[in-house]
Amino acid sequence: MFLRPVAILRPTLTRLYATPAQPSTLLYLEHAGGKITGGSLSALTAAKALGGDVTGILVGSNEQVDDVLPKATKVEGLTKILASRSPSYSHAVPEALVPLFAKLVQEKGFTHLFSSTSSTSKSLLPRLAAQLDVQPISDVTSISLESDGDVYTRPIYAGNAISTVKPTFEGIRIITVRGTAFPQATTGSSEAPVEEVNPIELSEVPTEHLKTMATESSRPELGSSDIVVSGGRALKSAKIFDETLTPLADKLGAAIGASRAAVDAGYADNSLQVGQTGKIVAPSLYIAVGISGAIQHLAGMKDSKVIVAINKDPDAPIFQVADAGLVADLFAAVPELVNKLPDRK
Amino acid sequence: MLPSAREKLVLQGAVSGELGLPAAALPLFSFVAVALFISLYLLTMRPTPRSLLRILVPVKRCVDYAVKIRVNAQQTGVETNVKHSMNPFDEIAVEEAVRLRERMKDSIKGITAVTIGPSKAQETLRTALAMGADDAVHVEVPESANVEPLAVAKLLRAVIEKKGPYELVILGKQAIDDDAGQTGQMLAGLMGWGQATFASKLEVDEAKGSVDVTREVDGGLEQIRVKLPAIITADLRLNEPRYASLPNIMKAKKKPLEKFKPEDLGVDITPRLQVLKVTEPPKRVGGQKVENVDELIAKLKEAGVLPGAA
Numbered sequence: 001m002f003l004r005p006v007a008i009l010r011p012t013l014t015r016l017y018a019t020p021a022q023p024s025t026l027l028y029l030e031h032a033g034g035k036i037t038g039g040s041l042s043a044l045t046a047a048k049a050l051g052g053d054v055t056g057i058l059v060g061s062n063e064q065v066d067d068v069l070p071k072a073t074k075v076e077g078l079t080k081i082l083a084s085r086s087p088s089y090s091h092a093v094p095e096a097l098v099p100l101f102a103k104l105v106q107e108k109g110f111t112h113l114f115s116s117t118s119s120t121s122k123s124l125l126p127r128l129a130a131q132l133d134v135q136p137i138s139d140v141t142s143i144s145l146e147s148d149g150d151v152y153t154r155p156i157y158a159g160n161a162i163s164t165v166k167p168t169f170e171g172i173r174i175i176t177v178r179g180t181a182f183p184q185a186t187t188g189s190s191e192a193p194v195e196e197v198n199p200i201e202l203s204e205v206p207t208e209h210l211k212t213m214a215t216e217s218s219r220p221e222l223g224s225s226d227i228v229v230s231g232g233r234a235l236k237s238a239k240i241f242d243e244t245l246t247p248l249a250d251k252l253g254a255a256i257g258a259s260r261a262a263v264d265a266g267y268a269d270n271s272l273q274v275g276q277t278g279k280i281v282a283p284s285l286y287i288a289v290g291i292s293g294a295i296q297h298l299a300g301m302k303d304s305k306v307i308v309a310i311n312k313d314p315d316a317p318i319f320q321v322a323d324a325g326l327v328a329d330l331f332a333a334v335p336e337l338v339n340k341l342p343d344r345k
Numbered sequence: 346m347l348p349s350a351r352e353k354l355v356l357q358g359a360v361s362g363e364l365g366l367p368a369a370a371l372p373l374f375s376f377v378a379v380a381l382f383i384s385l386y387l388l389t390m391r392p393t394p395r396s397l398l399r400i401l402v403p404v405k406r407c408v409d410y411a412v413k414i415r416v417n418a419q420q421t422g423v424e425t426n427v428k429h430s431m432n433p434f435d436e437i438a439v440e441e442a443v444r445l446r447e448r449m450k451d452s453i454k455g456i457t458a459v460t461i462g463p464s465k466a467q468e469t470l471r472t473a474l475a476m477g478a479d480d481a482v483h484v485e486v487p488e489s490a491n492v493e494p495l496a497v498a499k500l501l502r503a504v505i506e507k508k509g510p511y512e513l514v515i516l517g518k519q520a521i522d523d524d525a526g527q528t529g530q531m532l533a534g535l536m537g538w539g540q541a542t543f544a545s546k547l548e549v550d551e552a553k554g555s556v557d558v559t560r561e562v563d564g565g566l567e568q569i570r571v572k573l574p575a576i577i578t579a580d581l582r583l584n585e586p587r588y589a590s591l592p593n594i595m596k597a598k599k600k601p602l603e604k605f606k607p608e609d610l611g612v613d614i615t616p617r618l619q620v621l622k623v624t625e626p627p628k629r630v631g632g633q634k635v636e637n638v639d640e641l642i643a644k645l646k647e648a649g650v651l652p653g654a655a
Contacts, residue, residue: 032564093569094530095539119562123542126494126527130534135495135617138525151621156523157414161423162626165618206539206572210557214565223563227652253652260581270545270561270582276521277581285650295413302629306650308641321631324644328637336638344652 023052023145026105028115028124029081030092031060034067036075038224039116041184043177044077047114048185049143050150053079054114056192057104059097059199061090069194077185078192086199091209094124099200101128105172112150117176117280129174136174137165139280141181154178158276158299179223180282180303215271222272225255227285230274230301233261234290234311234330241267244330245289247338257281257301259291275300290330293318310334397454398549398573400442401511402478403501404435406462406469407522420622431469434517436476436586437579442515443477444584445549452551455479457508461500463488467602474597475589481602482508486614494523496607496614498531503610505536508603511574513556518543518578529578539571543580549573 025047030037047054056078058065062085072081082104088096101124105113113128115121117139129136141162142153149166150173156163167173222228229249235241241262249256258268260275274281276299286304291297293309293316301307302321309322310330319325326333408414409428417424431439439458446453458473459482460466470481484500486492492500505511519526533540541547541558545566548557560567561580571577589597607614635641645651 091567098534119543119560122526123530123540126530127534127540129527130495130498130531133495135493136527137618138527154524155626156623157408157423158521158524159626160414161416162624164621164624166621167617168619169617206575207541208570210568210570212562212565212567227650264582269565271563271565276524277519285645296410302626306645306648307629307631308645319632319634321629323631323633323648324641325632325634326638326641327634333638337641340638340642342651 023050023111023150024109025050025052025054025112025114026082026101026108026110027054027056027078028101028113028121029056029058029068029072030116030118030120031058031064031068031072034064034071036068036072037116037118038184038221039118039177039179041075042179042182043114043116044075044185045182046140046143046175046177047112048077049182050112050145052111055079055108055110056081057101057197058083059085059089059092059100061085061087064090071187073192073194074187074190075185075192076188076190078190081192081194082197083194084197084199086201088201088205089199091212092120092124093205093207093209094127095207096202096205097124098128098131099202100197102131103200104197105132110172112173112175114175114177116179121176125174125176132172132174134169134171134174135167136176137167138176139178140175141178143175155299158295159302160295160299178280180280184224215269219249220253220255222255222257222274222279223281225281226283227252227254227287228257228274228281228283228301228304229254229287229289230257230259230291231262231268231289232259232291233265233267235262235267238267244334248287248289248334251338251341251344252285252287253344254285254287255283259294259297273300288318288322289334291318292316293321310337398445398452398512398551399454399510400445400456401459401501401505401509401514402435402438402442402456402473403459403461403497403514403516403528404439404469404473405432405460405517405520405522406430406466407432407520410521416623416625420624421620422623429465429468431472432517432520432522434519434521434579434581435473436517437581437583438515438517438577439473439476439478440584440586441547441577441579442513443587445513446477449549449551452549457482457511459484459501459504461486461492461497463490470602471594471597472589474600474602475594476587477593478600480600483602483604484610485604485606490614491616491620492614493616493618494525494527494531495617496612497528498535499612500607500610500614501528501532502535503612504605507605507610513549513573513575513577515577515579518580529576533576536574536576538574538576540576540578541569541571542578544577545580545582547577547583 257274282303309318458478461484516529546559
C-alpha cells in the first residue's frame with residue numbers, strides 16, 4: 001500500500017535515472033594462491049550480461065600482481081586490466097583499498113562495479129559504497145538490462161524469498177554476485193591490454209594485517225567444487241567426521257562441507273560451513289550425511305542439481321529437498337557406498 | 346571537596362596580605378596557585394580519554410530465525426504477522442559488549458543499544474538492556490518503512506554524533522531478513538574508522554588503543570589489529586549469547602530509553618532501491634526416497650552426476 005506513490009512516480013523516476021545505453025563496468029579481480037578466484041570469473045559472466053565494456057582491476061603487492069597478471073590477461077571478456085601494486089594492498093585491507101577504488105570510479109566514470117560475494121568483497125564494497133553515497137546490492141543471482149534501467153534479483157530470508165530490485169539513484173551500481181548463479185568465464189587466447197595505475201599510499205591506515213591462518217586442503221575448493229560431501233552433528237567427533245567422510249570425498253573427488261552443528265561442535269573447520277552464514281554452494285551433486293536440514297543449512301545448498309541425504313531419522317527436513325533420500329545408519333551406509341561406487345576414471 | 350579556583354585565589358590573597366608580603370607578589374602567587382590547581386585537577390579528576398570506553402551496539406528486530414517465512418499475496422514482501430526477535434548476530438554483538446565489560450570492568454564506561462525500527466522494535470531494545478546494556482536509543486520509523494543499510498548507517502552516524510563519543514561499535518555481520526551484510530562496513534566508511542568484519546574473537550588493548558580481531562574469512566582465519574575508534578561486525582562463533590534472567594528483564598524496564606525520529610537526526614531514509622516484487626524461490630521436487638545403497642547409486646548414475654560413470 002505504501003508502494004503506490006512510488007508506482008505513480010515510476011515513469012518519471014525511470015526516465016530520470018535510466019542507465020546509459022552502454023554500461024561501463026569495473027570488475028574487482030580477486031586472487032588467491034596466484035590465481036583469479038572462481039567467484040571473480042563468475043562475476044565477470046554476470047557483468048557481461050549487462051553488455052558494455054568490462055575493465056578488470058587487479059590489486060596486490062608487486063609479486064602478487066606479477067604472478068596473477070599473465071593469467072588475468074587471458075581471461076575471456078575483459079576489455080582492459082587496471083593493475084595497481086603496493087605492499088599495502090597485499091592483504092586487501094578495505095581501509096587501504098577504498099581510496100584507490102573511489103578515485104578510479106570517479107575519474108573513469110564507471111557505471112557499475114562488480115565483484116564476487118567473497119569475504120574480501122563483502123568487507124570492501126559496502127565501505128566504498130557509503131563513501132560514494134550509493135546503496136550496494138549484495139549476492140545478486142540474476143541481472144537484466146531493461147529499457148528503463150538495470151534490474152537485479154537477490155535472495156532474502158535465507159533464500160526463502162527472491163527480491164527483485166531496481167536502483168533509482170544516479171551513481172554507480174555496486175554489485176556483489178553469487179558465484180554459483182553464473183558460470184565462470186573461461187581462459188583462452190585473448191590478451192587484454194594492461195594499464196598500470198599508481199597506488200594511493202595513505203599516511204595512516206587504521207587497520208593492520210597481523211597474520212593469516214589458512215585451512216590447508218588438497219581437496220577442491222568448497223565454493224566451486226562439482227561434488228560436495230557434507231557432514232552434520234551425527235558424525236559425533238572430529239575423528240569420526242574425517243574417517244567417515246574422507247574416503248567418500250576421495251572416491252568422488254569431492255569437497256567436504258559441514259553443517260553449523262558440526263562446526264560448532266568442533267568436528268570441522270569454520271571455513272567448511274555450508275549455509276546462510278557460511279558458504280553458498282550449488283554443485284552437481286550434494287551428499288548430506290547426518291544433517292537434519294535446518295532452514296539455515298538449506299539456504300546454502302538447495303540450488304544443488306542433485307541432493308542426496310543419508311539420515312536415520314525419516315522425518316528429517318532434509319528429505320523434503322533430497323532427490324534421493326536413504327533412511328539408514330550412516331555408519332553402515334557410507335562405507336557401503338564407498339565400496340560400491342564406481343572408480344573415477 | 347576541592348575549593349573552586351576563585352575561592353583558592355581569594356584564600357591565597359588573604360594569606361599573602363596577612364603575612365605583609367609586597368602587593369607585587371600577589372599575581373605571582375595567584376599564577377602558582379592556578380597552575381597547581383589545574384595540574385591537580387588534571388591528575389585526579391579527569392580520566393585519560395582511552396581508559397573509559399563507550400560501546401554502541403546496533404540491534405535489529407527481525408522475523409524469528411525459526412519461522413518459515415511466506416511471501417505475501419501482493420508480492421510486495423513477506424508476511425510479517427509472525428514471531429519476531431532480535432537478529433541472532435546482534436545478540437552476539439550485545440553479548441560481546443557485555444563480556445568486554447565483565448573482562449575489563451573499570452575500562453568500559455557504558456554500553457548503549459540502538460535500534461531503527463517501528464514502535465515494536467522497543468521490545469528488542471529491552472532485550473538488549475536485559476542482557477546488560479545500560480541505556481538505549483530508539484530511532485522510530487513507520488511500520489511500513491524499508492530502511493536500507495545506507496540509511497541505517499547514516500542514522501547510526503547521527504546517533505554517534507549526538508550521543509557519543511563511542512570508541513567501539515559492535516554490530517552483527519548481517520541481518521537474517523535482508524541478508525545484506527553491509528551496515529557495519531558502511532558505517533565505518535562514513536565515519537572513516539577502521540573496521541573488522543566477521544569477528545570470531547576480539548581482544549581490546551587499552552594501552553595501545555587498539556583491538557586485535559580474529560576474522561572468519563574464505564579459506565580460514567585472519568588476525569588484524571584495528572585502532573580505536575573501530576567498527577566490529579560479529580560472526581556466529583564470537584560467543585554464545587546469554588539468556589536474560591527475569592530479574593534483569595524487570596530491571597531493564599527502568600533503564601533509560603531515548604527516542605528520535607529520522608527527521609530529528611537530519612537523515613533522509615527514502616529507499617534508493619525500488620522493490621519491484623518479492624517472489625517464492627523455485628520449489629524443489631525432492632522427497633524421493635530410495636531403499637538401499639544400490640538403488641542410490643543407480644539413481645545417481647541415471648542422473649548423470651557420478652564422475653566417470655556417465
